[in-house]
Amino acid sequence: MAKKKRSSGQKAPPVQGLLPVTMKINGKSHSDMVEPRLLLVHYLREVVGLTGTHVGCETTSCGACTIIYNGKSIKSCTMFAVQADGAELKTIEGLGEEGNLHPIQQAFWDNHGLQCGFCTPGFIMQTYWLLRENPTPTDEEIRQGLGGNLCRCTGYQNIIKSVKAAAKEMKK
Amino acid sequence: MIPRKFEYFAPRSIKEATSLLKKFGPDAKILAGGVSLIPVMKLRFGSPAKIIDINRIPGLEYIRASGGRLNIGALTRHAELERSKTVKDRVFLLSETASVIGDPQVRNMGTIGGSLSHSDPSGDWGAAIIALRGELTIQGPRKRRRMKVDDFLVDTFTSALQPDEILTEISVPIPPARSGGAYMKLERNLGDFATAAVAVQLTIDPKGVCTSAGIGLTAVGPKNLRAEKAENVLVGHPLTPKTLEEAAAAAAEDAQPIPDPLRGSAEYKKEMTRVYARRGIERAISRAKGGKK
Numbered sequence A: 001m002a003k004k005k006r007s008s009g010q011k012a013p014p015v016q017g018l019l020p021v022t023m024k025i026n027g028k029s030h031s032d033m034v035e036p037r038l039l040l041v042h043y044l045r046e047v048v049g050l051t052g053t054h055v056g057c058e059t060t061s062c063g064a065c066t067i068i069y070n071g072k073s074i075k076s077c078t079m080f081a082v083q084a085d086g087a088e089l090k091t092i093e094g095l096g097e098e099g100n101l102h103p104i105q106q107a108f109w110d111n112h113g114l115q116c117g118f119c120t121p122g123f124i125m126q127t128y129w130l131l132r133e134n135p136t137p138t139d140e141e142i143r144q145g146l147g148g149n150l151c152r153c154t155g156y157q158n159i160i161k162s163v164k165a166a167a168k169e170m171k172k
Numbered sequence B: 001m002i003p004r005k006f007e008y009f010a011p012r013s014i015k016e017a018t019s020l021l022k023k024f025g026p027d028a029k030i031l032a033g034g035v036s037l038i039p040v041m042k043l044r045f046g047s048p049a050k051i052i053d054i055n056r057i058p059g060l061e062y063i064r065a066s067g068g069r070l071n072i073g074a075l076t077r078h079a080e081l082e083r084s085k086t087v088k089d090r091v092f093l094l095s096e097t098a099s100v101i102g103d104p105q106v107r108n109m110g111t112i113g114g115s116l117s118h119s120d121p122s123g124d125w126g127a128a129i130i131a132l133r134g135e136l137t138i139q140g141p142r143k144r145r146r147m148k149v150d151d152f153l154v155d156t157f158t159s160a161l162q163p164d165e166i167l168t169e170i171s172v173p174i175p176p177a178r179s180g181g182a183y184m185k186l187e188r189n190l191g192d193f194a195t196a197a198v199a200v201q202l203t204i205d206p207k208g209v210c211t212s213a214g215i216g217l218t219a220v221g222p223k224n225l226r227a228e229k230a231e232n233v234l235v236g237h238p239l240t241p242k243t244l245e246e247a248a249a250a251a252a253e254d255a256q257p258i259p260d261p262l263r264g265s266a267e268y269k270k271e272m273t274r275v276y277a278r279r280g281i282e283r284a285i286s287r288a289k290g291g292k293k
């Protein structure tokens, strides 16, 4: 994990209007003082230092910022960090790691489900949610399930292939 | 894209929330799913000084069938309404409507109460609740009121809510036997707001005569509209192809679209209202007859 800029848990100076938040991110508890207007995605990237979650459109359209919030996939550019106080979050960093990839990550690798990779963390987190809701999705269900994520590179075909491969692998 | 500064409150009860709203007046805004409000704040189209987050109030997220009605807590997420078996079995129109709102992540956060309160003429819930003749419960600091959805939706982005009121419940009658509903939405691509959409809810007697009809329209007027002329063409008549054509044409007359630079001219929207009304009525009839809602 990247070195934290303003380390979580570090006592913040008492600034007027800051609120305490505590959340469990990828199994680890984080407590910080934040401005209410701080978006969750900026909290994750800039305060906690988890930069795997990307910011694309910032307008709830592209899905690059998708994370799992209390078991549901959401766009973290469209939630304030204070809303997530007490929540459990999972980000791309919580799925797998180099040498020990999650089957969804491995499937995207094996099937060329990415090119530049910018959209990939969002697609993978959305796939993670989709396959828990529906472990054996049809092509149409995959297209519907990933409808909130945009990719400018792949043309989507290999992403759909990757999701199918991941579903197969995870059923084993 | 960062919103202006605001003060954040997370009340634990409706009472606490309404007293905060009363105290702050129009400076305060309720935060439900945030899927509409947060983009507005990020783009600085609106910058409320106080945000009242109602997500920590227990008991606002529920789907309950009782006394012939389906009662839905205002904070119920679109995704819950999409997947709920109770909704699928009792009021299929709601399930179908939920499934075409935005994208999965938007449906996981966005709420039915937030959508209706937002009163976007392109919002899908308004049309479905109009077709079902739904009623809404509104709680103020002292008074509770209940009103028809037709009266709740006032104008573009304008509801009947006072600044100190919260929408708490949406209630629709569970349709009787031989009823069917359908939500037909034309969208440019998955996740888009409607170019035009039509919600239909019908009941047919054993002789094939329509005994009740509700038709709501999306994205073809200053707010979600009731297609009253179209309803009147159907009720009391056998549902022949000619009646269907007449009803669909009447729905297009009921529409009051304004040209939309992204989604088409007024003529196009009217024509699509006609086409989608006819398809929606056909689908509702086949569901009413087929026993599939």
Ligand SMILES: Cc1cc2nc3c(=O)[nH]c(=O)nc-3n(C[C@H](O)[C@H](O)[C@H](O)COP(=O)(O)OP(=O)(O)OC[C@H]3O[C@@H](n4cnc5c(N)ncnc54)[C@H](O)[C@@H]3O)c2cc1C
Pocket (backbone or CB within 6 Å): A059, A060, A061, B029, B030, B031, B032, B033, B034, B035, B036, B037, B038, B039, B074, B075, B100, B101, B102, B103, B106, B109, B110, B111, B112, B113, B114, B115, B116, B117, B118, B120, B122, B123, B124, B125, B161, B165, B166, B167, B168, B191, B192, B193, B194
């Ligand atoms: C990419 C995208 C695509 C979308 N596509 C569609 C679509 O196809 N169809 C569609 O219908 N919608 C669509 N939406 C909107 C979505 O359905 C929102 O969820 C909904 O409009 C607002 O619900 P919310 O719970 O997020 O409300 P919020 O954003 O939290 O609030 C919206 C407004 O309602 C007020 N409010 C919220 N709850 C209450 C309450 N209980 N009582 C009083 N006031 C309240 C708030 O103060 C605010 O003014 C889309 C949104 C996005 C971002």
Ligand code: FES
Pocket (backbone or CB within 6 Å): A054, A055, A056, A057, A058, A059, A060, A061, A062, A063, A064, A065, A066, A075, A076, A077, A078
């Ligand atoms: S950055 Fe959140 S949806 Fe694009």
Ligand code: FES
Pocket (backbone or CB within 6 Å): A113, A114, A115, A116, A117, A118, A119, A120, A150, A151, A152, A153, A154
């Ligand atoms: S791989 Fe480049 S945007 Fe998807």
